[in-house]
Every structure is written in C-alpha cells, then in structure tokens.
Amino acid sequence: MRFVDEATxxxxxxxxxxxxxxxxxxxxxxxxxxxxGDGGDGADLIFRASDTLLTLYxxxxxxxxxxxxxxxxxxxxxxxxxxxxxxxxxxxxxxxxEVDEDENETLIADLTESGQTVVICEGGRGGKGxxxxxxxxxxxxxxxxxxxxxxxxxxxxxxxxxADAGLLGLPSAGKSTFVSRISEARPKxxxxxFTTLTPNLGVLISELGEHFVVADLPGLIEGxxxxxxxxxxxxxxxxxxxxxxxxxxxxxMDMDDPWAGYDLLNEELVKYSPELADKPQLEVVNxxxxxxDEQLEALxxxxxxxxxxxxxxxxxxxxxxxxxxKLMWKLYRKGIAQDQAxxx
Numbered sequence: 173m174r175f176v177d178e179a180t181x182x183x184x185x186x187x188x189x190x191x192x193x194x195x196x197x198x199x200x201x202x203x204x205x206x207x208x209g210d211g212g213d214g215a216d217l218i219f220r221a222s223d224t225l226l227t228l229y230x231x232x233x234x235x236x237x238x239x240x241x242x243x244x245x246x247x248x249x250x251x252x253x254x255x256x257x258x259x260x261x262x263x264x265x266x267x268x269x270e271v272d273e274d275e276n277e278t279l280i281a282d283l284t285e286s287g288q289t290v291v292i293c294e295g296g297r298g299g300k301g302x303x304x305x306x307x308x309x310x311x312x313x314x315x316x317x318x319x320x321x322x323x324x325x326x327x328x329x330x331x332x333x334x335a336d337a338g339l340l341g342l343p344s345a346g347k348s349t350f351v352s353r354i355s356e357a358r359p360k361x362x363x364x365x366f367t368t369l370t371p372n373l374g375v376l377i378s379e380l381g382e383h384f385v386v387a388d389l390p391g392l393i394e395g396x397x398x399x400x401x402x403x404x405x406x407x408x409x410x411x412x413x414x415x416x417x418x419x420x421x422x423x424x425m426d427m428d429d430p431w432a433g434y435d436l437l438n439e440e441l442v443k444y445s446p447e448l449a450d451k452p453q454l455e456v457v458n459x460x461x462x463x464x465d466e467q468l469e470a471l472x473x474x475x476x477x478x479x480x481x482x483x484x485x486x487x488x489x490x491x492x493x494x495x496x497x498k499l500m501w502k503l504y505r506k507g508i509a510q511d512q513a514x515x516x
C-alpha cells in the first residue's frame with residue numbers, strides 16, 4: 173500500500189428523523205388523541221486514532237463519508253431509531269483541519285494517542301411527534317417537528333509520523349539497512365537517489381519491554397525546505413521526533429570537507445523550522461566497511477581535531493551498531509523523563 177500523508181475529504185453527519193403525525197385509532201377509541209412518536213437522532217461522525225494504520229491512502233480512494241440518518245417517528249408513541257455513529261479510523265499522529273469556502277484552514281484536532289476520538293460533525297436531533305403539541309386549546313395537532321439537518325464539512329487530513337527517532341541522511345546513506353539491522357523492519361532497498369521514497373518505521377524493544385519507534389525518512393537534498401525533491405513533503409515528520417540521527421555514507425564523503433553533509437542537513441532543518449535544529453542530534457558515518465583501516469583512523473582523528481562527536485558504524489556488518497543503539501536508548505529515556513517532568 174502506498175504511503176500517503178495528506179488527503180482532503182467531505183464528511184456529513186446524519187439528519188434527524190422527522191416527528192410523526194398520528195392519532196390513536198382503536199376499536200373503542202374512535203377519536204383518540206395524538207400519539208405520534210419522535211424521530212431518531214442522526215448519527216455523529218467521529219474520527220479515531222489507530223496505531224494499526226500508517227497511511228492516509230484509503231482517503232485518496234474515497235472522498236465522501238456520510239453517517240446514517242435518524243429514522244422517523246411512528247404512531248403509538250414509538251420513537252424512530254437513532255443513526256449509528258460513523259467512526260473513521262486514521263493513523264495516530266493525524267491532524268484534522270476544517271477547510272472553509274475560501275480555502276482557509278482551521279486546526280480542529282491533533283490525534284496523538286491511539287484510541288483518541290473527536291466528534292467532527294454532530295448528528296441532527298430528531299423532531300418531536302405531534303403528541304408533544306397537544307394542549308387544552310389544540311387537542312388534535314396535525315403537525316410534528318421536522319428533524320434537524322446534519323452537518324457537512326470539508327476536512328484536510330495531515331499525517332505527521334509519531335516516531336521517537338528520525339533518521340536523516342542524503343540519498344543512499346544506508347538508513348534502511350540500519351533500520352533493518354536494529355529492528356524487525358525489513359525495508360526493500362534499491363540503489364538510486366531518494367532510495368527511501370516513503371518513511372519506513374522500525375521498532376526497538378528493550379529487555380524491560382520498553383519500545384521506541386525509529387523513522388527512516390526520505391533522503392534530503394539541498395533546497396528541500398523549498399519543496400525540491402521529496403524533502404519538503406517529509407520534513408514535517410521530523411517535527412514530532414525526540415531526537416535525530418544524521419547518517420552519512422563513508423564512500424560518498426569528501427575527505428577535504430567530510431562533515432559538509434551534516435552541515436547541509438542542518439541548514440535545511442533551520443530553513444524549514446529553527447526549532448528542528450534544536451533537537452538532540454547524533455552524527456553517524458555509515459559504511460565504514462568500504463574504508464581501509466588507515467582511512468578510518470584518519471577520519472576518526474579528523475573528527476576529534478574538529479571537535480565533533482561522530483559515531484562510526486557499518487550497518488551491513490554490524491560494526492559499532494550496538495554502541496549507537498545504546499546511546500539512542502539513553503536519549504529516548506531522557507526524553508521520556510523530560511515529558512513526565514513537564515506533566516508533573
């Protein structure tokens with residue numbers, strides 16, 4: 173299934189059922205009074221966050237969602253059946269914007285927790301039957317209350333992946349191989365620019381049962397903040413990450429300026445949103461298996477001389493991966509502790 177992180181749909185809640193105009197007609201009550209029942213309430217339209225979904229693809233296929241109407245009232249004071257609420261599941265991390273006629277948008281919900289719900293359109297109330305309108309001066313009311321209309325809204329859905337760690341790197345930096353090495357994810361890998369065309373998620377589980385999510389985001393190129401390549405589309409997913417892991421490929425580094433790739437990525441983050449560059453970051457050099465021992469030692473010496481803390485790994489062979497994963501766990505737990513402190 174394709175990864176889709178934006179979609180615009182139309183949603184409608186149910187109409188209320190009309191109240192009933194009816195009179196008692198029994199063998200011994202030829203001129204009975206009004207007994208029209210109330211109409212049922214229209215169904216609400218509800219969005220619910222679900223961890224089992226990872227894409228908005230289905231909303232590209234279906235653009236209109238309508239909840240059920242309430243049923244009309246009936247004689248003998250029988251109420252119409254309420255419409256059953258329509259619950260629409262979306263991936264956890266989905267934002268809902270209401271779009272008006274002038275294409276202006278208003279954020280109405282940010283579904284960040286699995287199971288979280290929000291009523292977007294309330295169903296119309298059912299109309300009252302004529303039994304409610306009898307009085308001393310009107311014993312045979314021949315009218316009832318109509319049901320109220322439902323609501324209709326245009327909603328733009330935007331998915332921002334809820335991952336604890338975001339992997340950033342230029343094309344073919346080996347991020348997908350790293351994710352497959354450290355988690356149960358097994359991404360399909362091909363050797364071409366923007367290898368990762370959609371975010372790929374991996375889950376790390378500790379011996380204590382803790383788990384955190386790693387998002388392998390599409391490779392960024394210079395100018396990504398301006399919408400070039402796929403960068404702009406996926407930079408927004410970085411906003412929810414606790415920390416970032418910048419990965420460079422050893423075989424693509426310019427040894428005269430080996431850290432240029434890190435600086436380029438940070439420039440793109442700052443241009444898109446200065447807050448992104450303030451997130452904790454790890455700088456990683458991958459594919460050290462293609463270097464000679466002399467080249468690797470020279471690169472480590474250069475990092476030390478330049479005052480940069482760089483982690484050297486081979487995702488393919490596993491060199492240095494365990495150490496890096498331990499550090500990622502440390503940053504994850506630090507972020508959790510900070511969240512708990514803020515809640516307290």
